[in-house]
Each structure stands twice: as structure tokens, then as C-alpha cells.
Amino acid sequence: MGRGPADVARAASDEFAQARFAPLIARFNAQMKAAATEDALKTALTQITAKVGAFERVDGDTACKDAAPIRLCLTPLSFERARVTLQIAVDGEGLIAGLVIAGIAPR
Numbered sequence: 001m002g003r004g005p006a007d008v009a010r011a012a013s014d015e016f017a018q019a020r021f022a023p024l025i026a027r028f029n030a031q032m033k034a035a036a037t038e039d040a041l042k043t044a045l046t047q048i049t050a051k052v053g054a055f056e057r058v059d060g061d062t063a064c065k066d067a068a069p070i071r072l073c074l075t076p077l078s079f080e081r082a083r084v085t086l087q088i089a090v091d092g093e094g095l096i097a098g099l100v101i102a103g104i105a106p107r
Helices: 005-017 021-026 030-035 038-052
Strands: 055-058 063-067 070-079 082-090 096-106
Touching: 005 021, 005 038, 005 055, 005 063, 005 070, 005 082, 005 096, 021 038, 030 096, 038 070, 038 082, 038 096, 070 096
Parallel strands: none
Antiparallel strands: 055 070, 063 070, 070 082, 082 096
């Protein structure tokens, strides 16, 4: 797999949605490692799945745009009852500098 921002964001989105937190955290920069614990990630995913059901698949292309000095990448994820868009900020070293839920659209 490539190390471009879209590749990093897509892989990280899949890891988050499948509760594979160790490889996800390994992609974090130092600030994210300090701010986002495995417990916090588990809590976030538990809250999402309680609302929209189980994760099904990454559902479409990852789109990135410049927001110097990072790239903001959006990846759509399909869950049982909704499409969730995850926004991941990728820094110039290919590490994750931010991760937020950018939207939830019921299906």
C-alpha cells in the first residue's frame, strides 16, 4: 500500500471502523498519541455503532484537500443504518494529526 495521504486515511478509517486500534494508533503523530487513547477511540466507535449499527465497508473513494501544512481526507464508511464520513488529517510525514466524524447520513 502507498504512503500517500489518501492511502493513509483510507487504511486508518478501516482500522477505526473495525476496532483495530493498535495499528491505527501506530499511524498517529506524537500529539495525537498523547490526545487520543485507545479507550477514547473505543468509546467513540461504541457510540457510533449504537446509533448506526455494525460497520459494513469502506464505501467510496477517499478525497483529500490541502489545508497546509496537512491534508484533510474524507472517507465514507457504510454502517447498517447510515453512511459515516470520517475526516482524517495527515501531516507531511504521512502521520495522522487529527481524526473526527465529519458527518452521519441515515440510509
